[in-house]
Amino acid sequence: MKEIYLIRICGKCKKTNILINEEVEDTIKKGYYISCSHCGSKRIFKENETSDLRKCMDNNVYKRVKGKIRQVHSI
Structure with a gap:
């Protein structure tokens, strides 16, 4: 089974991008x-692929802002 989510890390700002x-x-x-x-x-560099969105959020801190999930900072 093919993975749904793709995790990429920016080489410049070091922030995480979770893509479908x-x-x-x-696009490519x-x-x-x-x-x-x-x-x-x-x-941006490929880090991981997963089917579970919770695994994408393991290494980062997220909080809800007006109902939307926002990344606070990377640990």
Whole structure:
């Protein structure tokens, strides 16, 4: 079974980006590139793939802000 989520770490700002694997593959297939959603850098590195969203959040601290989950900082 194929993994659903793809975890990427930015090489510039060191923040985590959690992406959906199908959308990433579709974007790359169309000839576009993936960039960091925080700083816009193209240097993002693949860290892990998983089907469980809770495993994506293991190494980071998150809190709810107005009903949305936000990353506070990496540990």
